[in-house]
Amino acid sequence: MADLNSGQLLEKMRADAPLVQCITNYVAMNIAANVLLAAGASPAMIHAEQESGEFARVVSALTINIGTLSPDWIAGMKAAATGANEAGKPWVLDPVAHFATSYRARAALEMLDLKPTILRGNASEILAFSGATSGKGVDAGDSVEAAEATANRLAAERGMVVAITGAIDFVTDGTRTARIGGGSALMPKVTALGCSLTCLVGAFAGISPADPFAATVAALSLFGVAGERAEKLAAGPGTFAAHFLDQLAAVTPADLDNARIEA
Template sequence: MADLAPILKKMRDDAPLVQCITNYVAMNVTANVLLAAGASPAMVHAEEEAGDFAGIAAALLVNIGTLSPQWLAGMKAAIATANRLNTPWVLDPVAHFATPFRSAAAREILDLGPTILRGNASEILAFSGATSAGKGVDAGDSVAAAEETAIALARERGMVVAVTGARDFVTDGTRHVRIGGGSALMPRVTALGCALSGLVGAYAGSLRDDAFMATVAALCQYGIAGARAASEADGPGSFQVRFLDALAAVTPDDLAREAELETL
């Protein structure tokens, strides 16, 4: 496992511009998370400019949380540019199993070849055709239950798959790690999972030659910040404020020293 410290240092030195085509609920949270962590966000989703903007972004996030035909067109335009320029992009398939429209859109986007797929266990399991216990955007399955599906998807699609939850799992089909940290308060603050996908994009935009380690580093920073914030928070409201502060406060040495990694 590579040293995580230089990965965070490089991300902050680069301050990568991440084009976030994300949902209404997550826009503000995602922007603040990226800024606190050391990256630069841009919320550009209109079909008329999304493709052009992807040409200057270091990474792209595609999140289907509040999907519409117009936003789907913008996603496809941005993805086309990202693929043409070999710009890394992240798919966050929010509750893609909930409706036929959402499911069809998520599978169409998946077929376009994301660099990284980041979802909860229910979202990842549903891509295998398995019946998940998810309820809307909330996972009803354990991360462990989705690990085999994640490995199969990573191998079949040639991408990194991150399954996030109480203990995260990341695989590229060959390398596999579990990541601890975080807090039970995190699912009680809206859009923190969506924002994590944006941070994964930031790391991937900086560490362009290793999307697996970029994903691992992003999840480790998130986990450390979550644990630190929870130790001082009185509840979800104060946790959200402290979490942003904690993200900003994590140093490269902290990342290397405090990351809870299990290499499989």
């Protein structure tokens, strides 16, 4: 599986329709589910502690987004991460605005210590793990380039893939790196698209567990191509959202062969 390119991974993802457990925030649930369905995967929004760990054992992948935290949700996240780890299933952590409060920062570090396969965040979220960021709320205030050293260090030290998303995405596993272009300036105007990208990364990781780096690059490439194409059809953020879902479904494996990826 490690030798499959992004187009081949998209073809396999659509053929297998991996079941992805998405523990995500209230704002993101609808768009995240629709993004996965449009791309070809199958979403499940299971988050309660009483079942999340059991469910994580049977899915293809797990994604955890800390956007709307509470003690009950954190317990469900930890149970799910533990279940995924014990079953050998890949999982993705999205540390939403973990620099905003001490409660959120502590939760993010506790989840990071549970050894996610992939860490995906904006530049400020990744950079904050080194103790420095100018982010505000959920918005990035730092450049992707400023966070690359932190991403490389985290990937090498913790044995995971780290993805920084922005105008040009950056992905590293501590050895390999890639930059992915594409997307649209309208994407930040549609709530929770970044959160839904985390779920899509999980879908690709679920069909490529042996190479989460390639899976992450494929997911970001699909997002970038669909965003670029949707922008050409949209009149603004509202119509962009609809066109973006359409384009996620319309992008072909051959289209990803032309994605703007720089190793």
